[in-house]
Amino acid sequence: MKRIHVKANGRDFEHEVEPRTLLVHYLRETLNLTGTMVGCNTSNCGACTILLDGESVKSCTMFAVQADGREITTVQGLAENGNWHPMQTAFHEQHGLQCGYCTPGMIMASISLLEENPDPSEEEIRDGLEGNYCRCTGYENIIKAVQQAAGQTS
Amino acid sequence: MTTTPTRTRPSASRTRGGIGESVGRPDGVPKVKGEFEYSSDLHVEGMLWGATLRSPHPHANIRSIYTSDAEAMAGVFAVLTHEDVPGRKVYGMEIPDQPVLAWEKVRYQGEAVALVAADHPETARLALGKIRVDYEVLEPVTDAETAMSEDAPKLHLSGNELRRVDVRHGDPEAAAEVVVEGEYEVGMQDQAFLGPESGLAIPDGEGGVDLYISTQWLHVDQDQVAESLDLPPEMVRLTLSGVGGAFGGREDLSMQIHACMLALHTSRPVKMVYGREESFHGHVHRHPAKMRYEHGATRDGKLTYVKANLIFDGGAYASSSNAVCLNAATFACGPYDVPNARIESHMLYTNNPPCGAMRGFGAVQVCFAHEAQMDKLAEKLGMDPVDLRLKNAIEPGMKFPFGQEVPYPAPVREILGRVREIPMPDEQEAMGRDLRELPGGVSNTTHGEGVRRGVGYAVGFKNIGFSAGFDDYSTARISLSIEDGEPVVRVYTAAAEVGQGLVMVQAQIARTELGVENVVVEAADTRTGSAGSTSASRQSYVTGAAVKEACEKVRERIFELVRDEFGESDELAIEDGNIISDGREIAPLMEILDDGEISEIVEFHHRATHPLDENGQGDAHFQFAFAAHRAVVEVDVELGLVRVVEIATTQDVGKVINPKALEGQIEGGIAQGLGLALMEEIRIQDGEIQNASFTDYLIPTILDMPPVKMEILELADPEAPYGLKGVGEPPTIASTPAIVAALRNATAMELGRIPVRPEHIIGIPKKPPDELPQPESSRYSGIGRLEDRRET
Numbered sequence: 001m002k003r004i005h006v007k008a009n010g011r012d013f014e015h016e017v018e019p020r021t022l023l024v025h026y027l028r029e030t031l032n033l034t035g036t037m038v039g040c041n042t043s044n045c046g047a048c049t050i051l052l053d054g055e056s057v058k059s060c061t062m063f064a065v066q067a068d069g070r071e072i073t074t075v076q077g078l079a080e081n082g083n084w085h086p087m088q089t090a091f092h093e094q095h096g097l098q099c100g101y102c103t104p105g106m107i108m109a110s111i112s113l114l115e116e117n118p119d120p121s122e123e124e125i126r127d128g129l130e131g132n133y134c135r136c137t138g139y140e141n142i143i144k145a146v147q148q149a150a151g152q153t154s
Numbered sequence: 155m156t157t158t159p160t161r162t163r164p165s166a167s168r169t170r171g172g173i174g175e176s177v178g179r180p181d182g183v184p185k186v187k188g189e190f191e192y193s194s195d196l197h198v199e200g201m202l203w204g205a206t207l208r209s210p211h212p213h214a215n216i217r218s219i220y221t222s223d224a225e226a227m228a229g230v231f232a233v234l235t236h237e238d239v240p241g242r243k244v245y246g247m248e249i250p251d252q253p254v255l256a257w258e259k260v261r262y263q264g265e266a267v268a269l270v271a272a273d274h275p276e277t278a279r280l281a282l283g284k285i286r287v288d289y290e291v292l293e294p295v296t297d298a299e300t301a302m303s304e305d306a307p308k309l310h311l312s313g314n315e316l317r318r319v320d321v322r323h324g325d326p327e328a329a330a331e332v333v334v335e336g337e338y339e340v341g342m343q344d345q346a347f348l349g350p351e352s353g354l355a356i357p358d359g360e361g362g363v364d365l366y367i368s369t370q371w372l373h374v375d376q377d378q379v380a381e382s383l384d385l386p387p388e389m390v391r392l393t394l395s396g397v398g399g400a401f402g403g404r405e406d407l408s409m410q411i412h413a414c415m416l417a418l419h420t421s422r423p424v425k426m427v428y429g430r431e432e433s434f435h436g437h438v439h440r441h442p443a444k445m446r447y448e449h450g451a452t453r454d455g456k457l458t459y460v461k462a463n464l465i466f467d468g469g470a471y472a473s474s475s476n477a478v479c480l481n482a483a484t485f486a487c488g489p490y491d492v493p494n495a496r497i498e499s500h501m502l503y504t505n506n507p508p509c510g511a512m513r514g515f516g517a518v519q520v521c522f523a524h525e526a527q528m529d530k531l532a533e534k535l536g537m538d539p540v541d542l543r544l545k546n547a548i549e550p551g552m553k554f555p556f557g558q559e560v561p562y563p564a565p566v567r568e569i570l571g572r573v574r575e576i577p578m579p580d581e582q583e584a585m586g587r588d589l590r591e592l593p594g595g596v597s598n599t600t601h602g603e604g605v606r607r608g609v610g611y612a613v614g615f616k617n618i619g620f621s622a623g624f625d626d627y628s629t630a631r632i633s634l635s636i637e638d639g640e641p642v643v644r645v646y647t648a649a650a651e652v653g654q655g656l657v658m659v660q661a662q663i664a665r666t667e668l669g670v671e672n673v674v675v676e677a678a679d680t681r682t683g684s685a686g687s688t689s690a691s692r693q694s695y696v697t698g699a700a701v702k703e704a705c706e707k708v709r710e711r712i713f714e715l716v717r718d719e720f721g722e723s724d725e726l727a728i729e730d731g732n733i734i735s736d737g738r739e740i741a742p743l744m745e746i747l748d749d750g751e752i753s754e755i756v757e758f759h760h761r762a763t764h765p766l767d768e769n770g771q772g773d774a775h776f777q778f779a780f781a782a783h784r785a786v787v788e789v790d791v792e793l794g795l796v797r798v799v800e801i802a803t804t805q806d807v808g809k810v811i812n813p814k815a816l817e818g819q820i821e822g823g824i825a826q827g828l829g830l831a832l833m834e835e836i837r838i839q840d841g842e843i844q845n846a847s848f849t850d851y852l853i854p855t856i857l858d859m860p861p862v863k864m865e866i867l868e869l870a871d872p873e874a875p876y877g878l879k880g881v882g883e884p885p886t887i888a889s890t891p892a893i894v895a896a897l898r899n900a901t902a903m904e905l906g907r908i909p910v911r912p913e914h915i916i917g918i919p920k921k922p923p924d925e926l927p928q929p930e931s932s933r934y935s936g937i938g939r940l941e942d943r944r945e946t
Contacts, residue, residue: 032197034192034195035187035188037192039350040430040847042847044848047348074188075188079187088187092178092182092183092185095176097179097186098655098819099347099348099400100182101192101348101349101398103186123590123591125856127590127857130855130856130857133853134856135346135348135401136348136399136653136822137818137822138818138821138824138825139821139825139856139859140862141814
């Protein structure tokens with residue numbers, strides 16, 4: 001067992017974890033942050049995407065111990081004082097979701113994308129989200145959601 | 155989206171959030187906040203974890219099962235086998251032929267053999283490894299045609315033929331001036347919903363159990379679970395938990411009975427969650443098919459006859475194979491006027507994974523074949539492929555080859571004509587493009603020299619709802635009351651929201667009918683009567699109609715109160731929570747209702763359907779939905795790589811309930827059609843799945859999916875609520891053949907099998923190379939760069 005300290009969604013945590021514990025399982029089972037989903041177990045689908053020190057990562061590709069001393073944001077930490085992040089509003093308004101299973105990861109990846117490129121073209125949005133699967137929407141309404149969050153449409 | 159409003163009845167109310175508006179989904183709120191509770195998120199104190207031991211062999215006799223070592227492990231609370239199934243040892247939606255836990259024999263790789271409940275998922279997994287099963291391995295039957303032969307081993311007592319449907323129409327000896335033949339094959343597609351199977355069973359301490367589960371049909375699960383637990387249905391209560399997609403893959407049972415057995419055996423809550431690999435083994439897939447077709451026509455392009463021999467691989471157990479076999483037989487000719495037809499639809503048992511429902515079931519497979527045949531015929535006749543289809547398009551008042559009269563609306567001609575008129579995307583020079591925009595993206599190792607463009611069309615149709623005599627219905631209870639000084643409508647159904655947006659549609663209908671904006675769609679559970687299955691694109695129609703009629707009854711009771719109180723005789727309406735008479739507000743609902751609650755329950759049954767007779771004739775279906783697609787593709791003919799440039803589609807939906815949600819249904823359906831055309835197949839060798847992961851089973855990413863241009867027709871079905879039609883499946887049906895038609899157009903290859911793989915494209919062309927279309931650099935207008943392609 002190894003002791004780790006993380007800051008997750010603004011709160012400090014300290015836990016003993018088995019070194020082989022994946023970060024996504026630590027988030028879901030130890031911190032009860034079940035908004036971060038597991039879709040494939042093989043790092044393909046991106047449903048588990050979170051921000052680690054502000055950059056998007058698939059939390060099933062990391063061990064919890066690798067997050068020691070770092071800052072984590074999950075979809076459940078986006079709203080501030082009850083106000084949604086503009087990306088959450090955009091996904092809701094543009095119907096950028098159906099079953100919603102990909103949505104937490106898709107929103108986190110989209111936020112990271114706009115962080116790097118605040119005014120992306122449609123192609124750049126596609127390139128930025130290629131690591132996140134959605135089985136329901138055909139992606140078109142997801143692209144519109146990112147465009148709305150980027151202020152490109154109303 | 156362009157909408158063509160034609161012949162649609164107006165909606166009744168001006169209350170905000172009613173039908174026709176792009177209102178947000180009520181479940182969209184918790185979903186974007188990460189607070190939506192999927193079944194995999196459920197947790198109760200003291201719960202155990204269940205796990206399933208599955209057969210490694212596709213066909214074997216079970217000599218014995220030793221569980222003692224597993225039972226002796228610390229942390230293991232139960233190890234169960236077929237001996238522990240309290241009631242019926244088999245289950246199945248239509249034919250109960252699948253063992254809850256295998257005994258004597260396993261018939262597919264992945265069949266459930268034993269169960270474990272333990273205090274940690276890892277303990278449960280390790281315990282599975284301690285169960286020893288002594289198998290006598292048998293030769294598997296892995297091909298449906300082999301299964302048909304006399305000397306094939308019989309996989310079930312009833313034989314290997316699971317179902318056969320013949321359609322005989324007109325003159326079987328009809329001769330034609332022009333004949334085309336073709337052989338077509340469809341691989342096994344997976345629903346690949348993103349949230350793997352999961353559920354939580356909680357014993358109630360009195361012998362009953364509560365199951366929280368992701369499913370498509372609570373009541374058919376309840377019946378089957380109760381039967382196998384030997385309990386009355388009321389002691390097995392099901393509640394729908396968050397469902398991470400379905401597409402047919404959750405219509406049949408996965409761990410429902412297993413979790414309940416473990417919970418009742420241990421008297422502890424038991425949670426089961428499949429990983430992705432287990433999910434591939436844990437649900438049914440789309441039926442693979444081999445189809446031989448012969449089309450006869452006159453020289454001027456009128457169809458004379460269609461002959462088809464369809465062979466479906468049902469896998470080891472029946473699931474919904476019956477319905478697939480029937481659908482395929484009835485849609486085998488396509489939406490065309492076919493005077494003579496002879497269709498044989500065969501469904502076989504094999505030792506492959508069981509197949510069942512998937513979006514467009516039965517219609518998807520035959521549409522790939524009949525549309526390829528139409529293109530082949532057009533080529534032979536020297537006709538434009540769309541003109542040939544227009545010439546043969548079926549129309550209301552004609553008869554389908556299965557004897558049913560074509561109801562209005564059946565706008566085959568209109569959707570084909572319109573999809574052809576949608577502006578084509580600009581052609582772009584391939585040479586010098588950003589690599590990511592070449593077919594195959596960054597895996598393209600050329601400079602685009604071999605890129606050719608192709609265009610293809612297809613049209614398809616399918617029945618909405620359950621057919622052939624099935625009593626298909628839905629139950630809805632509507633309650634209207636005053637809460638905190640505001641009128642509130644509550645909608646109670648057992649209808650499964652699986653992502654399609656039914657909760658939103660129910661709320662929109664209630665707002666429209668009751669003129670109250672605050673509508674709460676309550677969680678679906680078995681306390682309300684059955685809503686039927688969330689499949690066959692049926693819920694907006696059937697549960698929609700139940701909700702609508704229950705609202706109408708509630709509204710009528712309010713109007714009675716108003717008439718009693720105010721003596722109004724004019725026509726009344728409710729808008730924004732106020733009673734309206736002759737255009738003026740006469741009272742708020744609050745005043746009429748006081749502290750009372752008005753509640754009504756409706757069981758809506760759609761028009762009766764009938765089984766086919768021995769010649770495959772009958773009024774089997776109650777609604778048909780149609781969609782046409784045009785695909786534009788670029789193919790790198792040297793590498794076999796494909797980029798779909800654009801899909802254009804025209805679909806008749808009867809009435810648009812929610813424009814943005816409709817777009818999502820259509821685009822999502824097209825994505826799955828694209829997947830079947832180009833990449834999605836469960837590869838099976840000797841009965842064993844070779845690619846049970848998202849690393850090896852590919853689904854379309856955002857880079858694979860092109861922009862979609864759509865035009866929506868609203869031709870009201872006079873029998874349906876608001877005139878609407880089911881919209882979920884049609885986008886998946888004809889998008890696949892349109893893409894493959896475009897590939898043929900670009901490559902002149904036959905391409906009779908889907909998914910089309912690179913090696914099919916770079917194989918030996920049927921035409922000599924000098925007849926292949928050559929890319930002409932003069933056709934291209936310039937070097938395309940990333941910024942040039944941005945959509946405006």
